[in-house]
Amino acid sequence: MGNGLLIVISGPSGVGKGTVCRYLLDKNKEISLSVSSTTRAPRIGEIDKVSYFFTDKEQFEKMINNEEFLEYAYVHGNYYGTPKKNVLEKVEKGQDVLLEIDIQGALQVKEFYPDGVFIFILPPTMEELKKRIVNRGTETEAAIEERFKTAYKEIEYVFKYDYAILNDEIELAVKRIESIIEAEKCKVKRQIEIIKDI
Numbered sequence: 744m745g746n747g748l749l750i751v752i753s754g755p756s757g758v759g760k761g762t763v764c765r766y767l768l769d770k771n772k773e774i775s776l777s778v779s780s781t782t783r784a785p786r787i788g789e790i791d792k793v794s795y796f797f798t799d800k801e802q803f804e805k806m807i808n809n810e811e812f813l814e815y816a817y818v819h820g821n822y823y824g825t826p827k828k829n830v831l832e833k834v835e836k837g838q839d840v841l842l843e844i845d846i847q848g849a850l851q852v853k854e855f856y857p858d859g860v861f862i863f864i865l866p867p868t869m870e871e872l873k874k875r876i877v878n879r880g881t882e883t884e885a886a887i888e889e890r891f892k893t894a895y896k897e898i899e900y901v902f903k904y905d906y907a908i909l910n911d912e913i914e915l916a917v918k919r920i921e922s923i924i925e926a927e928k929c930k931v932k933r934q935i936e937i938i939k940d941i
């Protein structure tokens with residue numbers, strides 16, 4: 744069996760990455776989500792080891808020094824990182840793994856694993872993006888401003904990605920991602936073993 748897909752999803756805060764990923768994972772049980780570590784405090788409803796591995800700065804920096812991360816970045820005032828453990832093993836065993844990470848992290852992964860599938864989620868408009876962050880009700884006013892200001896810079900990085908997905912309607916965005924996954928699996932380079940057996 745060939746490698747699974749390493750699917751990397753990024754986009755500005757509030758665009759709906761988490762929501763779209765949840766729908767995608769619900770519909771496609773064979774895709775495994777990489778759970779990140781973060782020094783951010785849990786939001787109401789978030790569960791340790793499910794939403795994130797919540798940790799403190801000291802522990803996170805220890806993990807950096809021990810080279811335990813596939814990638815990590817300092818985002819909106821906190822550390823976030825993808826634990827190396829499992830991700831590449833799963834991909835090598837043929838399993839598809841999904842990473843929902845920021846742009847700095849995605850660029851690190853691309854450098855290290857260019858065979859990944861890099862998807863950027865776009866909002867219909869910047870006004871709608873702001874509305875979504877505000878309505879989610881999880882951030883302070885200052886944090887919303889910081890995330891929104893960063894969003895303009897982040898969107899410029901869309902050109903570093905393989906695909907841009909408009910998240911106008913959740914179901915449509917999920918369908919678009921499913922189509923990308925299907926097409927990626929049909930690439931000739933991923934069909935070599937099947938072709939050899941014909």
Ligand SMILES: Nc1ncnc2c1ncn2[C@@H]1O[C@H](COP(=O)(O)OP(=O)(O)OP(=O)(O)O)[C@@H](O)[C@H]1O
Nearest residue numbers: 755756757758759760761762875879910911912913
């Ligand atoms: N297509 C959509 N239409 C309307 N609202 C949406 C859509 N997608 C997501 N939302 C809403 O937008 C808000 C932000 O979504 P979500 O938390 O998934 O964003 P995110 O990109 O993961 O943000 P962050 O990077 O800050 O974690 C949520 O309240 C969610 O319900």
Ligand SMILES: Nc1nc2c(ncn2[C@@H]2O[C@H](COP(=O)(O)O)[C@@H](O)[C@H]2O)c(=O)[nH]1
Nearest residue numbers: 779780815816818823824825843844845848
């Ligand atoms: N580089 C990484 N970025 C990550 C990772 N896990 C999440 N994120 C990104 O951080 C921001 C903020 O997330 P939030 O949960 O505080 O709203 C968002 O862009 C996430 O995609 C990671 O492991 N590495």
